[in-house]
Amino acid sequence: MSVKEQTYIMVKPDGVMRSIVGEIIKRFETKGYKLVALKMAVPSREHLEKHYEDLNGRPFFAGLINYMASGPVVCMVWEGRNVVLEGRKMLGATKPSESALGTIRGDFCIDVGRNVCHGSDAVESAQKEIALWFPEGLCEYEKPTVSWVYEN
Ligand code: UDP
Ligand code: MG
Numbered sequence: 001m002s003v004k005e006q007t008y009i010m011v012k013p014d015g016v017m018r019s020i021v022g023e024i025i026k027r028f029e030t031k032g033y034k035l036v037a038l039k040m041a042v043p044s045r046e047h048l049e050k051h052y053e054d055l056n057g058r059p060f061f062a063g064l065i066n067y068m069a070s071g072p073v074v075c076m077v078w079e080g081r082n083v084v085l086e087g088r089k090m091l092g093a094t095k096p097s098e099s100a101l102g103t104i105r106g107d108f109c110i111d112v113g114r115n116v117c118h119g120s121d122a123v124e125s126a127q128k129e130i131a132l133w134f135p136e137g138l139c140e141y142e143k144p145t146v147s148w149v150y151e152n
Pocket of ligand 2: 121
């Protein structure tokens, strides 16, 4: 639950093509989280298979890799108290039909295979994903507004 907890958030190719990048960044930024890494990438299929290795063998795996390899993605690391769990809440349920309105998936998509954004599901997977997507490391800096976001 530390203020230094980090999560990996990625705008998927449909989010980029549909111009939802700024909206997704805005939601994490205005919530109060700290951006510590950001880049655009066109990942290889091997890289995507590694990212989704836990899902290998599922019936939708091939379609998922095709979808994720279909265009550029925007990769981010956001930092803050309980950001992994809170970030998942901000994304909404995996299936947009089950995502509450007000969440990213609830507001911006319809189909599970085009659900616009990825977010780590646990602190451990976040650490793995951050290492996979940002081997170059993250940006270290202090935000002077920290006491306006956290009471303690
Ligand atoms: N997915 C899909 N069909 C399914 C389940 C998942 O196409 O029945 C896709 C969807 O894009 C999802 C991704 O696979 O975001 C990863 O699945 P996971 O269960 O990890 O969901 P997430 O963590 O993204 O909510
Ligand atoms: Mg997942």
